[in-house]
Amino acid sequence: MSLKVRNVSKEFENRKAIENISFSTERGEIIGILGTSGCGKSTLLRAVSGLDTSYSGDVLLDGQVCRHVDERLGFIFQQPRLMPWLSVIENVSFGLSGRKDEKQKNAARYLDLVGLKGNESDYPKQLSGGMAQRVAIARALVTSPEYLLLDEPFSALDAFTKMKLQDLLLEIWEAYQTTILLVTHDVEEALYLCDRLIILKGQPGTIDEELLIDEPRPRSRGSAKLAAYKEHILNRLELTTPVN
Amino acid sequence: MARQGHSEALPLRSLEKAPNKKKLTVHPAIIGSILPILLLLIWEALSRLAILPTYLLPAPTVIVNTIIELGADGSLWGHIGITLYRIFIGFLLGAFAALILGSFVGFYRKAEQLFDPIIQAFRSIPSLAWVPLFILWMGIAEASKVTLIAVGVFFPVYLNVVSGILSVDRQLIEVGKMYGLSSFQLVKRIILPASLPSFLVGLRSGLGLGWMFVVAAELMGASQGLGYLLVLGQNTYSPELIIASIVLFAVLGKATDALLKKIENRSLHWQDRMEQR
Numbered sequence: 001m002s003l004k005v006r007n008v009s010k011e012f013e014n015r016k017a018i019e020n021i022s023f024s025t026e027r028g029e030i031i032g033i034l035g036t037s038g039c040g041k042s043t044l045l046r047a048v049s050g051l052d053t054s055y056s057g058d059v060l061l062d063g064q065v066c067r068h069v070d071e072r073l074g075f076i077f078q079q080p081r082l083m084p085w086l087s088v089i090e091n092v093s094f095g096l097s098g099r100k101d102e103k104q105k106n107a108a109r110y111l112d113l114v115g116l117k118g119n120e121s122d123y124p125k126q127l128s129g130g131m132a133q134r135v136a137i138a139r140a141l142v143t144s145p146e147y148l149l150l151d152e153p154f155s156a157l158d159a160f161t162k163m164k165l166q167d168l169l170l171e172i173w174e175a176y177q178t179t180i181l182l183v184t185h186d187v188e189e190a191l192y193l194c195d196r197l198i199i200l201k202g203q204p205g206t207i208d209e210e211l212l213i214d215e216p217r218p219r220s221r222g223s224a225k226l227a228a229y230k231e232h233i234l235n236r237l238e239l240t241t242p243v244n
Numbered sequence: 245m246a247r248q249g250h251s252e253a254l255p256l257r258s259l260e261k262a263p264n265k266k267k268l269t270v271h272p273a274i275i276g277s278i279l280p281i282l283l284l285l286i287w288e289a290l291s292r293l294a295i296l297p298t299y300l301l302p303a304p305t306v307i308v309n310t311i312i313e314l315g316a317d318g319s320l321w322g323h324i325g326i327t328l329y330r331i332f333i334g335f336l337l338g339a340f341a342a343l344i345l346g347s348f349v350g351f352y353r354k355a356e357q358l359f360d361p362i363i364q365a366f367r368s369i370p371s372l373a374w375v376p377l378f379i380l381w382m383g384i385a386e387a388s389k390v391t392l393i394a395v396g397v398f399f400p401v402y403l404n405v406v407s408g409i410l411s412v413d414r415q416l417i418e419v420g421k422m423y424g425l426s427s428f429q430l431v432k433r434i435i436l437p438a439s440l441p442s443f444l445v446g447l448r449s450g451l452g453l454g455w456m457f458v459v460a461a462e463l464m465g466a467s468q469g470l471g472y473l474l475v476l477g478q479n480t481y482s483p484e485l486i487i488a489s490i491v492l493f494a495v496l497g498k499a500t501d502a503l504l505k506k507i508e509n510r511s512l513h514w515q516d517r518m519e520q521r
């Protein structure tokens with residue numbers, strides 16, 4: 001039960017986006033991929049997801065090379081990407097197959113989990129950004145993926161909604177022990193959520209550092225230890241202005 | 245000091261405005277019908293006072309009477325029926341062909357490269373230029389008329405189907421791919437519903453053109469139909485018949501468009517549009 005990325009590189013029209021990325025995950029781990037904009041985080045995640053297959057290197061799922069989309073993987077995008085012509089419950093059950101009433105029952109369970117019971121028959125146009133992203137989370141969870149890939153899932157939300165959904169993600173993780181691969185450019189988000197951080201840097205993006213976040217959960221967003229980690233990361237990314 | 249005065253003035257102004265707004269809530273349909281009613285009254289008056297030459301422009305009441313007489317002797321229904329029949333068949337044929345070809349061109353790059361240039365070339369021919377050829381080929385019976393209408397309907401529907409498919413959000417397709425949908429399922433579950441709005445827009449403008457072409461088709465030789473009434477009115481020096489027929493065209497055109505609009509609103513209730521109030 002593991003996801004392994006081995007020497008993955010990707011080139012767009014003769015320009016390298018990522019180079020030689022290797023890492024592996026353990027079961028039930030939350031891995032953060034952190035880096036500044038444009039360093040290839042999305043590119044890497046798309047390669048892992050199988051949405052993009054024109055990369056070099058390998059992605060191994062449970063020990064086997066996997067170069068296509070797989071039902072063991074769930075993907076949550078930066079934008080909710082709901083089908084505007086489907087109601088909330090139909091959106092959640094989008095990835096399910098089988099009898100309609102069973103799909104609906106299953107979808108209703110996950111809607112309840114993300115706190116949207118009662119919004120089943122709403123349409124996406126009636127939802128706020130945070131609600132829409134909750135629906136997207138439910139849609140990704142309903143197929144019970146073993147691995148959850150998230151590409152800056154909360155970056156388009158306001159600070160309060162963001163914190164709520166981060167906690168929701170942790171609840172889900174606790175309940176299902178899903179292995180989570182979270183792409184983010186938000187250092188605080190990464191520190192609050194992740195067991196381990198892979199810091200990408202440069203263009204093409206390469207792994208600059210792997211960082212174990214040694215802080216038990218539940219974490220406090222303001223903890224001194226996390227602040228120290230943050231300082232360290234900002235230094236690594238050369239984002240702090242030196243104090244003289 | 246000046247600042248204070250300004251901030252005091254603000255609430256006063258809003259107080260003044262509030263009651264004014266309430267008075268102006270007249271239904272828009274009433275506002276919209278003021279001018280037409282006025283024009284009709286003036287027209288009627290000028291005709292009655294014999295200021296307008298009635299052998300060229302008869303009074304509105306005369307026109308209404310003409311329609312009532314046609315309805316009373318039963319011939320009106322035959323004319324309306326045959327015209328509706330022609331536009332219905334032509335519209336179905338044109339829209340269906342456009343849907344098939346448009347989907348094909350939208351889905352397959354290769355089909356686009358193959359078909360699009362020739363379709364664009366045909367599009368640049370003013371459709372009425374086909375009339376003599378269609379008559380040569382198919383005579384002046386129903387076939388040439390229906391074909392002409394179908395040609396008119398075809399292009400707007402085709403263009404909208406193609407652009408609708410090409411502009412489907414790639415991000416939504418990716419969601420489908422993430423769930424391992426096959427190409428067929430992607431078409432059925434994402435591409436078709438996503439391009440439905442554009443298709444319906446195409447249908448409505450196609451229908452508009454269809455009405456234009458049914459007039460042309462019936463002008464070129466028919467023994468029945470609203471367009472035939474136009475010709476008959478011209479040949480018998482009866483402007484009231486011509487105008488009656490024009491009015492009927494307008495009413496029917498509007499009615500069929502309203503029908504499509506209703507279907508559109510029903511099937512696109514999920515859209516987040518400015519228009520919806």
Ligand SMILES: Nc1ncnc2c1ncn2[C@@H]1O[C@H](COP(=O)(O)OP(=O)(O)O)[C@@H](O)[C@H]1O
Nearest residue numbers: 012013017035036037038039040041042043044
């Ligand atoms: N479809 C594409 N075609 C060409 N270049 C691309 C494409 N997608 C991404 N890139 C390039 O690859 C690099 C990494 O992009 P991306 O993975 O989106 O970065 P991030 O998600 O970290 O912001 C960028 O320099 C970007 O310009």
Ligand SMILES: [Mg+2]
Nearest residue numbers: 041042043152
């Ligand atoms: Mg990105």
